[in-house]
Amino acid sequence: MENEACELFDSGHRACGGCGAALASRLILKAAGKDVIVVSATGCLEVFSTPYPETAWKVPWVHSLFENNSAVASGIEASLKRQGRKEKVIAIGGDGATFDIGILCLSGAFERGHDFTYICYDNEAYMNTGIQRSGATPYDASTTTTPAGRCSYGNPRPKKDMPAILAAHGSPYIATTSIAYPRDMIEKVKRAIETQGPTYVQVHAPCCTGWGFEGEKTVAIAKLALETGLFVSYEMVDGSVVKVKKVLRKPVEEYLSTQRRFRHLFKPKRNDAEIAKIQAIADRNAEKFGIDIKLKKPAAE
Amino acid sequence: MPLGLGCSARPGRAKDNRTGSWRVFWPRFDHSKCSKCGMCQTLCPEGCISEDGEGTFQPDLTYCKGCGICAEECPGGAIQMEKEEK
Structure with missing residues (x-):
């Protein structure tokens, strides 16, 4: 692979200070190197990286729509194959483009078996248009379309299990990862690109503006998501x-x-019933994936 | 046949956009506490922290937005965020 010190996603982009998606893009290109063609759906990443005539990308980059990201990537892959060229194709989309709007073309591309890697930077809502809920928004998160208030605790539905949907398409390699573990993320993206066939990587990338925290906490919060079991980092090979x-x-x-976005669970008074439901989601994740480290001796405290 | 649609931008032209002007706090690097792990460089969303070849890291203040991830994540506490004086 390429020299990882080289910045292929360069400074000067217009992401918020402490943006998780900007960090994710940098790490994706560190893993991919320069022999790639990137297709990017509409979303925060497209808007902040390429306000014409500026672009932060130093690799060939195509902007598609929300819905046809995977279709554009499929076409590029088919053309490269016909020409006998060896460049790799990466499609990058946010969770809105991946979980909701683009799932039709994504499903089609996976079913046709194109040799490309789809990377979803998952910031759990439509951040670019103003924090509307998406299929990736977790249970009880307050967004502008699921506002918490007297009659609502925020988003009433759990997060969609996108990796399982794509695994059901027979994808040879699917991984979830987080910007909090850059080494792990780079390894998984590399493996996805090297694997023949349609592969998928979901990167958990907190959004300081949409989730409501200070920019310097982006990595710390991404780490907490894994440490509480609300996001699980795993690899699936052949399902x-x-x-x-x-x-x-x-x-x-x-x-x-x-x-x-979860403030209503603590103020004006603590809502133990709803917090218990979210704890139950984490417990189910822990049981399903076996993420708990079993200590031989009970912890000291 | 030339395609009539679409437009293109020069690679990396975002460099024209000097995002350092957004900053409220700036990262002061204390090299005596630095263990040269490179975590600040890896986790910078701007990619504006560079290494001089001998393990000394320095932010490029032309582009640093002052988000503070480097200071928060530095295991040795070698980076402090200080109020920018303009």
């Missing part, structure tokens, strides 16, 4: 989970209380 990041699990309050 079965082969590797899971294990953690010493923390209670979900430690993650929820850091963000404005």
